[in-house]
Amino acid sequence: MDQPDEIIHQPLRLKIMAALRALPEADRIEFVRLRAIVNATEGNLGAHITTLEKAGYVKVEKDFHNNRPRTRVAMTKQGRRSFQAYVDYLKDILQPG
Amino acid sequence: MPLSQDEAAAALGEIERTDRQTTELQVYEGAAPFFMVWGAVWVFGYTMTHFMPEYRNAFWAAGVAAGAVLSIVLGKRLGTKGHGFSPWRYAAISAGTAGFFALTSFVLKLNVREIDAFVPLMFAGIYLAVGVFAGTRFAVCGAILAIATAVGFYNAGDLFGLWMAAAGGGVLLLTGFWLRRV
Numbered sequence: 001m002d003q004p005d006e007i008i009h010q011p012l013r014l015k016i017m018a019a020l021r022a023l024p025e026a027d028r029i030e031f032v033r034l035r036a037i038v039n040a041t042e043g044n045l046g047a048h049i050t051t052l053e054k055a056g057y058v059k060v061e062k063d064f065h066n067n068r069p070r071t072r073v074a075m076t077k078q079g080r081r082s083f084q085a086y087v088d089y090l091k092d093i094l095q096p097g
Numbered sequence: 098m099p100l101s102q103d104e105a106a107a108a109l110g111e112i113e114r115t116d117r118q119t120t121e122l123q124v125y126e127g128a129a130p131f132f133m134v135w136g137a138v139w140v141f142g143y144t145m146t147h148f149m150p151e152y153r154n155a156f157w158a159a160g161v162a163a164g165a166v167l168s169i170v171l172g173k174r175l176g177t178k179g180h181g182f183s184p185w186r187y188a189a190i191s192a193g194t195a196g197f198f199a200l201t202s203f204v205l206k207l208n209v210r211e212i213d214a215f216v217p218l219m220f221a222g223i224y225l226a227v228g229v230f231a232g233t234r235f236a237v238c239g240a241i242l243a244i245a246t247a248v249g250f251y252n253a254g255d256l257f258g259l260w261m262a263a264a265g266g267g268v269l270l271l272t273g274f275w276l277r278r279v
Contacts (some may be wrong), residue, residue, distance in 0.1 A: 004100055005104035014108060018115035024122070027173035036121055063151075087112065 008086045009056045010078060012040055013048050017083045020058060020075035028072035049073060057082060102196045121232045122279060128235075130275035136269030138164040142263045143213070147258030153209070165191035210257060217242055219263045239273040242254050 006019055012070070014028040023029055035045050054067040057079030061072045100108070138160040145156040169192060198219070202212045221243035227235020245268060250259035 002099060009108070011100045011111070015115045018112040021112075021115040024120035027121075033122060033279045037115065037122060083158050083241060087109070090100070090105040093100055093102055094109070 004089060005082055007051065007057065010048070012038060012044065013052060016040075016045070016048060016052060016073075017075070017079065017086075017091075020073065021080065021083050023075070024065045025080070026074065028074040031071040031073060034073055052055060052079070055079075071075065124231050125234060125276040127175050129273045131168060132238075132273035132276060134164050134167045134171065136266045136271075136273055138266075139217075139269060140266035143258045143262035143266060147256075147262065150209075161191070161195055210250070213257060213261055214246050217246045217261065221246065232270065234276055236266060239277075242268045261265050 008014055012066060016034065019034060020029065020039045031045070034040060038045065038050075050051060050059060053060055057076050059076055061074070063070055063072075142157045142160040145160075146153040149156070169185075172186070174182060197211075198216055201207075202215070205213055221239040224235045224239030224242065226239075228234070228239060245264035246261070248263055249257050253260035
């Protein structure tokens with residue numbers, strides 16, 4: 001990889017992907033918890049999640065829990081692979097060869 | 098445009114910070130129901146033994162058994178989500194802890210009041226130690242629990258049991274609610 005993955009490299013999307021990668025595989029995180037971790041506004045977070053979803057890096061699930069709407073986000077396998085490639089790219093810059 | 102070494106280091110640092118914060122919140126979320134369960138057990142045990150001290154052992158045995166069963170159920174649920182222990186580990190921890198306190202109280206010949214202070218002080222120490230590794234909220238809980246126990250032990254007189262129900266059980270319950278918050 002000669003260039004960073006521009007979809008992941010944006011600061012807020014990087015945080016989103018890092019937070020999702022910290023979860024056990026196939027686990028999901030509620031939108032409100034993710035918002036607190038990445039410290040973003042609802043609208044901003046929603047927009048960036050849409051970008052990641054369009055790229056196939058995350059999937060969004062909406063349902064009702066205890067009669068309240070709930071939005072949960074998970075990292076896809078493709079997202080996990082791309083994020084790992086991005087991390088490897090960063091490490092290669094720091095330790096070339 | 099390729100990244101500089103500084104930019105790469107900053108990005109890796111951000112990933113590490115976010116990873117740590119997410120893991121911490123996941124641990125908090127997983128621990129919250131256990132604090133609530135055991136907080137309720139403490140409220141029940143200390144309150145009942147204050148008013149009916151002759152049934153002390155029966156009340157505590159019933160409370161601890163209920164707490165252990167609920168912990169196993171919770172552990173099973175969390176285990177299926179990928180961030181919990183197996184239910185038998187919770188059972189083993191509960192049995193081991195109860196055995197340790199029973200044996201220590203016997204060996205040290207502690208009276209009832211001293212046992213009522215010793216157990217929460219031990220847990221306070223455990224929470225403080227856990228807090229160093231797993232998140233500051235545990236350490237805060239341990240510190241408040243230790244202070245509340247010491248204050249009650251020296252100042253609550255005959256109301257020490259009720260004090261521990263409110264302060265000890267209350268601290269655990271409030272910690273449970275706090276851990277659930279993001």
